[in-house]
Amino acid sequence: MxxxxxxxxxxxxxxxxxxxxxxxxxxxxxxxxxxxxxxxxxxxxxxxxxxxxxxxxxxxxxxxxxxxxxxxxxxxxxxxxxxxxxxxYDTNISSHHHFFDNGKVIDIKSDKITFQKLPEAPKGKKIKNVEVVIRLENNN
Amino acid sequence: MxxxxxxxxxxxxxxxxxxxxxxxxxxxxxxxxxxxxxxxxxxxxxxxxxxxxxxxxxxxxxxxxxxxxxxxxxxxxxxxxxxxxxxxYDTNISSHHHFFDNGKVIDIKSDKITFQKLPEAPKGKKIKNVEVVIRLENNN
DNA sequence: AACTACTTTATAATTATTCTAAAGTATGTG
DNA sequence: CACATACTTTAGAATAATTATAAAGTAGTT
Known part of the structure; x- marks a missing residue:
């Protein structure tokens, strides 16, 4: 072909x-x-x-x-x-997060979420990635 | 009975x-x-x-x-x-997060993760909850 | 004790996904 | 550029998690 x-x-x-x-x-x-x-x-x-x-x-x-x-x-x-x-699956492979609203998924750019505090990985392990899902609901 | x-x-x-x-x-x-x-x-x-x-x-x-x-x-x-x-399913219903290590789930107490910055909900919506999964891998 | 609505159960149905094996195709080699 | 071969495609079967069904059983009220 x-x-x-x-x-x-x-x-x-x-x-x-x-x-x-x-x-x-x-x-x-x-x-x-x-x-x-x-x-x-x-x-x-x-x-x-x-x-x-x-x-x-x-x-x-x-x-x-x-x-x-x-x-x-x-x-x-x-x-x-x-x-x-x-x-x-998501064609956006850059590290990022998601809103999840009633079956609908919306990307959140990585820099919109930052951490003040994160736990350490258990010994022998290390963090591969951190993923945040923010679940939404209707405003009353 | x-x-x-x-x-x-x-x-x-x-x-x-x-x-x-x-x-x-x-x-x-x-x-x-x-x-x-x-x-x-x-x-x-x-x-x-x-x-x-x-x-x-x-x-x-x-x-x-x-x-x-x-x-x-x-x-x-x-x-x-x-x-x-x-x-x-998790019998721990208090707001908390998870480590996920090769099929194994470990709870992370809510206060071990705090945010410096979180995005606003789209208009008409509000945040129901925020869930963090930290994926682990073996050290080296 | 009797009635009625809610439950349990075995089994079938459904949904997402993976497997299988036969027929087809990409690609390196000559 | 024809061939051989290993990789692909495909339809259909198989599997796994979950939900639906409908007949037989039970909780709770009267």
Missing amino acids: QKNNNKNKIFIDKLRSSGLRPTNQRVEISKFLFNRKKTFHFTVEELRNSMNLKRSKKISTATFYNTVHALKSAGYLKEFSLENNTSY | QKNNNKNKIFIDKLRSSGLRPTNQRVEISKFLFNRKKTFHFTVEELRNSMNLKRSKKISTATFYNTVHALKSAGYLKEFSLENNTSY
Whole structure:
């Protein structure tokens, strides 16, 4: 295959450095995820539905899961969990936090939250990251 | 039925104020959860396994889920999620935070973390709670 | 003691996710 | 540039956590 090499270079590079061959399906997924201005929050099922809706030839579920996992392992996606037993992914991989409002997720830039005091890691351990979720409710 | 009223009063009271009749199964669950010194972290499946292991007559899965949900809605349990698509519950309902170390959860007392700066809630919203997860990794 | 609404239970259904194995494709080598 | 080979895709089955169902049982009121 291998067309539109230049146009899709950055999306292909993300796949390659995630250890994935840039197949058509994967390039489309990578493009869908990263070819946007704003941060994108999604579950794998949401991603699958929105991409497959427009397509006559559907990409299989397994391919979505495989690709998202590899991109996440390579650090191109951030995973987080809310209380509905589903994994969420975020194309914003910079350290940051989240508002969580009734199923909706909103990014909080890292510098909007700073700590006065943080506990030390138990001995033998060190802190990998600190994640804050601010849950919202309606103003009365 | 209705025996050992006094002995189990506090466990029965939690059920009642969660809107649940104190049936035998529920009283046993309530007791198992709250009759302990230290905070208890669990998933419903773990709870079910450890309680049913010792019993000849098993309590059904649905009863565990129903009871835990009601106790949680009433505020006697705190729910939280990690990245494995399972709900965790915590008998420590005071506002607090967690270390998360390779599947293991450790409580962090609320006063061990304080903020220098927190963002404002979007308009029309207010902050319900702030939850911090500190992920750990091995030292080197 | 009887009635009624709430419970329990086994089992089926659902949802998110992972596995499997057969058919297809990217890529290095000659 | 054709080939071989290892990696991919796919549909469908399998698994895990959870929720729904509906028949049989029980708490609590009268």
